[in-house]
Amino acid sequence: MSMASTARTLRQGKDYAARMMQIEKQREEYYKSLGTPPGVPTMKGATADPDNTGYGYNTIIGELGDHSVPEGWVQRPKFNEKGDVPGPPIQWQKPEDPDNAQPGYGYVPTDTTNIEEIFFYHSDHLDSTSYITDAKANITQFDAYLPYGELLVDEHSSSEEMPYKFNGKELDQETGLYYYGARYMNPKTSLWYGVDPLAETYETIGGYVYCAANPVKFIDPNGEKITDPKNRIAVYINKQKKIIFTKYATKDIKRIVNVLMLTKEGMKSLKQAINSKIRVKMKISSETKITKVEGGNSYTYGETVQRNFNSKDNYGRRVSKNGTFGITESSITIYEGTLKEDAKTENPKHKGLTIDQAIGAVAGHEIVHGTDRKDIKKDLRYELKTREELDRIKKRLLIKLRIK
Numbered sequence: 001m002s003m004a005s006t007a008r009t010l011r012q013g014k015d016y017a018a019r020m021m022q023i024e025k026q027r028e029e030y031y032k033s034l035g036t037p038p039g040v041p042t043m044k045g046a047t048a049d050p051d052n053t054g055y056g057y058n059t060i061i062g063e064l065g066d067h068s069v070p071e072g073w074v075q076r077p078k079f080n081e082k083g084d085v086p087g088p089p090i091q092w093q094k095p096e097d098p099d100n101a102q103p104g105y106g107y108v109p110t111d112t113t114n115i116e117e118i119f120f121y122h123s124d125h126l127d128s129t130s131y132i133t134d135a136k137a138n139i140t141q142f143d144a145y146l147p148y149g150e151l152l153v154d155e156h157s158s159s160e161e162m163p164y165k166f167n168g169k170e171l172d173q174e175t176g177l178y179y180y181g182a183r184y185m186n187p188k189t190s191l192w193y194g195v196d197p198l199a200e201t202y203e204t205i206g207g208y209v210y211c212a213a214n215p216v217k218f219i220d221p222n223g224e225k226i227t228d229p230k231n232r233i234a235v236y237i238n239k240q241k242k243i244i245f246t247k248y249a250t251k252d253i254k255r256i257v258n259v260l261m262l263t264k265e266g267m268k269s270l271k272q273a274i275n276s277k278i279r280v281k282m283k284i285s286s287e288t289k290i291t292k293v294e295g296g297n298s299y300t301y302g303e304t305v306q307r308n309f310n311s312k313d314n315y316g317r318r319v320s321k322n323g324t325f326g327i328t329e330s331s332i333t334i335y336e337g338t339l340k341e342d343a344k345t346e347n348p349k350h351k352g353l354t355i356d357q358a359i360g361a362v363a364g365h366e367i368v369h370g371t372d373r374k375d376i377k378k379d380l381r382y383e384l385k386t387r388e389e390l391d392r393i394k395k396r397l398l399i400k401l402r403i404k
Contacts, residue, residue, distance in 0.1 A: 119160065125229055126219055127168040134158070147215050149178060149187035167219055182223035185210055197224055198277060225277055237274055252284040256334070259360030269364035276371040279329040284359065288337030299342050299349065302362040304369040305331040306376055317380070325380040330370030334362050 119140065122131040128149070132141035140158035145151060149166030163170045166187065169178040177184040183194035191208045199207035211218040211226055219229050232248035235257055243261060245254060260266035273280045289300035308316035308329040316328040339358045342348045350358035368375055 119162065121162070121164065121168070123168060126166075126216075127229065128166045129162065129164055129168060132162050146187070148190040148210060149185070149215070151187075167221075180220060180223035185223070190215075192223065194223070225279075227279070235274055237271070243270070243274075250283070253282055255284065255356065256282055256359060256363045259356050260363060262357075262360065266360050266364055269367045272371055273367045278327055278371050280367070280370050281329070281331040282334070282363065283332070284334050284336050286337050287335055288341050289335050290338060290341060299338050300335060301338050301342070301349065301358075302332065302334045302366045304366045305333075306370065306379060325377045326373065327376055327380075330376075332363065332366045332370055334359050334366070 118135045120133050120135075121129050122133065124130050128145060129143055131139055131143075134140050138157070140156065140160065141162055142153060142155045143151060143165055144153035145166050151165070163173075165171045166178055167180075169180055169185075171178055172184075175184075176188065177186055177193065182197065183192045185192050190210055190213075192210060195207040196205075196209075205212050211220055217228070218226050220226055221233070232246065234246055234249040234253050236244055236246070238244050243257065245257070249257075257270060260270040273282075291298045291300075306317075306327050308331075318326040318328065336355065336359065339350065339355055339362070342350070343355065343358075350361055353361065369379065370376075
């Protein structure tokens with residue numbers, strides 16, 4: 001072997017020919033581990049390459065060894081300037097990234113993020129984009145809005161035009177409309193293009209009015225339901241039909257949802273709660289609710305409040321012209337303390353279940369009370385009838401007192 005070829009092979013004490021063979025061997029092992037068909041003979045395992053699978057070599061380091069590129073893998077000779085003093089016989093520049101480097105093949109070029117500019121949205125309490133900054137935290141865009149989303153200020157220091165503005169929705173530059181999913185909204189006329197699918201529920205509000213004419217307080221995430229932005233969505237189902245938690249999901253919600261997902265019936269109840277037009281709140285309480293009754297004890301495992309606590313909104317209750325009752329919100333509480341005490345008895349209600357499984361069973365039952373319209377109608381009618389009966393009793397007592 002000549003001195004020149006030795007220098008190419010054993011640079012900085014590293015045998016790169018052996019290294020290439022090692023990487024090739026690991027590639028073949030990688031293909032076998034995936035069980036991916038190799039394609040035509042000339043392609044070898046090309047169909048299992050990271051750019052096809054989205055699964056990089058570096059992710060299997062624990063199984064097949066280190067795939068990172070050795071220090072000094074790509075280096076170019078360094079020459080002194082003309083007239084400068086002679087340097088060492090061989091000098092090398094700092095390692096560089098090869099032009100054809102791709103993520104997943106060993107290392108990511110240091111300039112990957114510079115190929116495409118990155119911007120960050122900064123929103124207000126209505127999720128409307130106020131500021132946009134670049135990767136270096138420089139402000140590149142500032143937007144301010146009139147109450148219904150019409151742009152008041154739209155300033156740029158960049159050539160990029162970010163389409164997501166009021167409520168974080170995309171503004172169509174040609175039509176001037178915001179796209180919400182179910183409907184379009186015109187910020188200049190303050191109206192929806194399309195009737196409210198729940199128009200019968202909100203009979204006192206026009207079917208084309210945006211957010212009950214209160215755009216500063218409320219939002220409508222998808223054009224189908226007025227929502228207080230304080231009540232953020234905690235769980236949703238994505239396009240792949242997977243259950244996804246948002247940053248607003250509490251520990252209680254995650255616990256309840258994870259248990260419901262374990263059974264077919266639980267999953268059915270969970271989807272019912274997520275897809276319901278009624279906003280469902282859930283929490284777990286450590287409180288024990290056991291009351292003494294004739295012949296023993298009465299255990300309260302869970303409760304559903306079929307209303308909200310806003311008197312200006314009629315407590316979230318609606319009555320249509322045909323006398324049908326409805327609600328916009330329900331709150332479910334599961335009493336873990338009661339479940340634990342019940343589990344200590346000789347004949348527990350949820351015999352054979354763990355506490356978490358019992359929580360799931362109670363949650364599934366209460367979701368029916370909080371989302372099923374027939375059940376809600378029946379419960380509200382019973383409550384109204386009971387209240388009328390109590391009023392009649394009170395009147396009788398007052399009359400008797402007056403007579404005395």
